[in-house]
Amino acid sequence: MSDIDLSENHFEEKRRENGMEFYWTGHPFVDAGLAAILLIAGKSKPEELQKEDVSKAVDFAAELYATKDWSSSYLHGMIFPNSGIVMSNPSMSKKRSPENIAQNLWSILEKTNATNPDSPTCIICGRKPAYTGKEIYLSVFPLLGTGGVTNYFHSANPKGADICAHCIFLTQFLPLVSYRLSRVLVIHAYPYELMLELSKGALDEIKKSKLASQAKGFRIPENFLFHLIGEITRKVERDEFWENASVTLYYFICNLQNQVLDIINVPNPILRFVAYANKVDYVGWRRIVAMGWKGKPSEAEIENFERERRNAVYSRLLNYESILPYFYNLKERKVNASWNLLAFYCKEVAGLDKEALEFIKSVGDRIVESIERLPNHKLDDEVRSLERAEKLHQFEAFFIRIEKVRQNLGIEKPLMTFDEFTKILTAYGEDVNVSWKTVRNLLLFRIYEKLHDRLIKSDKSSEISEVLEENEYAIFGGEGE
Amino acid sequence: MMRVKIKSWTASFRYPTFQSGYQPTLPVPPLSTIQGILSAARGEIVSFKEIPFVGYVFMSEGKGIDLERIYALGKTETDVMRREVLFDNTLYLYLPDEWKKYFKKPRFQLLLGRSSDIATVEKIENVELEERVNIPVGGTIVPVVSGLPGLVHALPVEFDYPTIPRRAKTVKPFTILPFPRNAAQRRRQTYSGKLLYDLEIDIGVWFYEGLHGEV
Numbered sequence: 234m235s236d237i238d239l240s241e242n243h244f245e246e247k248r249r250e251n252g253m254e255f256y257w258t259g260h261p262f263v264d265a266g267l268a269a270i271l272l273i274a275g276k277s278k279p280e281e282l283q284k285e286d287v288s289k290a291v292d293f294a295a296e297l298y299a300t301k302d303w304s305s306s307y308l309h310g311m312i313f314p315n316s317g318i319v320m321s322n323p324s325m326s327k328k329r330s331p332e333n334i335a336q337n338l339w340s341i342l343e344k345t346n347a348t349n350p351d352s353p354t355c356i357i358c359g360r361k362p363a364y365t366g367k368e369i370y371l372s373v374f375p376l377l378g379t380g381g382v383t384n385y386f387h388s389a390n391p392k393g394a395d396i397c398a399h400c401i402f403l404t405q406f407l408p409l410v411s412y413r414l415s416r417v418l419v420i421h422a423y424p425y426e427l428m429l430e431l432s433k434g435a436l437d438e439i440k441k442s443k444l445a446s447q448a449k450g451f452r453i454p455e456n457f458l459f460h461l462i463g464e465i466t467r468k469v470e471r472d473e474f475w476e477n478a479s480v481t482l483y484y485f486i487c488n489l490q491n492q493v494l495d496i497i498n499v500p501n502p503i504l505r506f507v508a509y510a511n512k513v514d515y516v517g518w519r520r521i522v523a524m525g526w527k528g529k530p531s532e533a534e535i536e537n538f539e540r541e542r543r544n545a546v547y548s549r550l551l552n553y554e555s556i557l558p559y560f561y562n563l564k565e566r567k568v569n570a571s572w573n574l575l576a577f578y579c580k581e582v583a584g585l586d587k588e589a590l591e592f593i594k595s596v597g598d599r600i601v602e603s604i605e606r607l608p609n610h611k612l613d614d615e616v617r618s619l620e621r622a623e624k625l626h627q628f629e630a631f632f633i634r635i636e637k638v639r640q641n642l643g644i645e646k647p648l649m650t651f652d653e654f655t656k657i658l659t660a661y662g663e664d665v666n667v668s669w670k671t672v673r674n675l676l677l678f679r680i681y682e683k684l685h686d687r688l689i690k691s692d693k694s695s696e697i698s699e700v701l702e703e704n705e706y707a708i709f710g711g712e713g714e
Numbered sequence: 715m716m717r718v719k720i721k722s723w724t725a726s727f728r729y730p731t732f733q734s735g736y737q738p739t740l741p742v743p744p745l746s747t748i749q750g751i752l753s754a755a756r757g758e759i760v761s762f763k764e765i766p767f768v769g770y771v772f773m774s775e776g777k778g779i780d781l782e783r784i785y786a787l788g789k790t791e792t793d794v795m796r797r798e799v800l801f802d803n804t805l806y807l808y809l810p811d812e813w814k815k816y817f818k819k820p821r822f823q824l825l826l827g828r829s830s831d832i833a834t835v836e837k838i839e840n841v842e843l844e845e846r847v848n849i850p851v852g853g854t855i856v857p858v859v860s861g862l863p864g865l866v867h868a869l870p871v872e873f874d875y876p877t878i879p880r881r882a883k884t885v886k887p888f889t890i891l892p893f894p895r896n897a898a899q900r901r902r903q904t905y906s907g908k909l910l911y912d913l914e915i916d917i918g919v920w921f922y923e924g925l926h927g928e929v
């Protein structure tokens with residue numbers, strides 16, 4: 234049986250004399266609010282928060298929320314439509330002031346321990362009685378339903394959602410660590426230390442400009458996250474920073490006309506790979522990413538593309554699709570990154586094991602050793618036949634051609650044993666990520682890495698004829714992918 | 715112990731608080747859905763308090779978005795909303811033997827989510843799971859303290875039903891671990907402590923025992 238006993242209280246509740254008691258809940262919006270208060274206080278643990286810290290956060294938020302910039306287009310328009318608490322309700326514009334907003338916030342917090350034996354338990358933290366001061370709909374807590382459609386709630390609960398004052402209070406601070414792109418981006422992460430790190434930039438920017446963080450002009454949430462990972466990784470020394478990290482993006486808009494949400498969970502292997510890439514081969518990684526945009530950006534354009542356009546490499550990574558073809562440039566026949574980075578990707582993302590990778594690398598080296606003795610135009614022919622292998626039988630034919638090359642050149646040892654040959658053709662076919670096409674891509678990478686200069690020369694010297702006729706393959710049979 | 719294999723064409727497991735305009739689905743069911751399935755099978759509300767242990771593994775072949783017309787209660791107006799749906803799903807439940815009789819002849823329709831997500835029992839078997847260390851776990855939720863990386867979210871464990879509306883009895887933060895897709899993901903979801911291993915499905919199963927309504 235699993236050896237963590239859930240009944241042990243892993244929060245270790247610490248009651249404080251001054252009544253301030255905060256805790257992480259696992260809910261992205263509530264945790265974001267707590268992160269904001271902690272960052273404003275310069276602290277990292279909720280149990281360290283004192284009344285002065287909360288006071289500071291309340292004043293900071295109230296000051297901003299009372300301004301027109303925040304109130305109408307951001308709070309009312311994107312997060313808390315018609316809110317009475319942060320006073321984003323347009324009808325409140327006359328009464329709206331930092332003092333009144335602060336007072337509203339405090340009055341919620343005061344209700345945290347209000348005991349009403351009838352109150353159900355909070356569905357977010359499971360520890361406090363639900364707040365009953367008002368109905369809990371989307372103006373109080375983003376993306377909840379509205380009173381107009383009570384059947385969104387359990388048994389059409391006319392009170393809305395069962396959420397406690399602690400969780401409602403914290404959620405009001407969410408805008409202070411959110412990034413304002415076309416929608417609102419909240420980055421939820423665990424361990425929470427990482428959440429603080431990923432949210433810090435938003436608050437820093439708000440402190441400077443008094444405006445909602447613009448996420449450095451990024452318009453696409455995943456691009457921004459990958460940018461942040463790079464920045465943090467190049468700054469943070471510790472290698473294990475992303476080791477068991479959980480990161481999920483909540484990209485939403487919540488106003489009266491429109492409620493939209495995208496949840497983008499970033500698998501841990503992807504986090505680690507992107508971090509590793511930034512650290513070990515930053516230039517190579519940039520070249521890989523650059524290939525993910527349509528309309529190849531020039532060096533100078535990359536920053537703009539990064540901010541504004543979706544990238545195929547990022548989408549493929551998030552969808553667990555292979556990005557191997559992006560590791561090299563087929564047109565220019567050169568590699569984009571180091572073998573190191575490729576190997577890390579294969580092992581940690583695609584799931585190819587170390588032995589398999591070493592084996593493929595050694596086959597690649599043997600191929601190089603065979604074809605590098607050929608004159609340029611012949612060399613070009615052979616590589617081209619591998620580049621064009623779209624069917625398994627074409628891939629088989631490539632090896633047979635190389636075997637012939639070796640015989641013609643009088644190289645004594647064969648390219649591969651029969652066992653190796655079958656292994657390379659069949660052993661990697663089970664998984665969509667690791668098929669014979671993976672092997673082909675890895676071999677091409679190795680060939681380009683070793684022979685780029687010569688391949689480019691031969692490319693220029695001779696217009697390549699259609700080397701192989703389709704029927705030449707027929708003898709080897711097999712159509713399979 | 716016994717293992718019951720449950721299949722469904724569709725499934726949807728709502729996030730506890732995202733419910734307007736768009737309803738995303740969790741990638742695997744929370745414990746409260748398991749409570750619902752057990753209750754439907756037995757024909758009365760079941761509390762985990764009564765069950766010595768329970769474990770589950772969930773797999774889904776894909777997901778998509780459905781458009782759904784919502785009628786507002788007591789009003790004539792309707793609304794169209796987008797709901798995320800999981801397709802071609804399998805749920806393995808690991809339970810004490812006495813649960814066989816309930817799944818052989820479930821009292822109410824089994825559901826993997828909402829009333830349209832109808833599920834059927836495909837197989838009930840006796841299984842012997844082997845205790846191992848350093849094995850991957852997935853298709854389930856684990857306590858955040860396990861340290862495994864995944865999707866962290868606050869989730870209900872169990873609901874109390876005597877009242878209308880029903881009330882959450884227990885809620886905790888969990889890490890949601892999808893069934894691992896490849897060797898790399900299996901490695902990242904490897905738990906260093908002891909787990910029971912299901913050789914046939916090739917996965918470690920996270921068991922919840924003695925929940926006693928407290929978790």
Ligand SMILES: [Zn+2]
Pocket residue numbers: 355356357358359360361396397398399400401
């Ligand atoms: Zn709460």
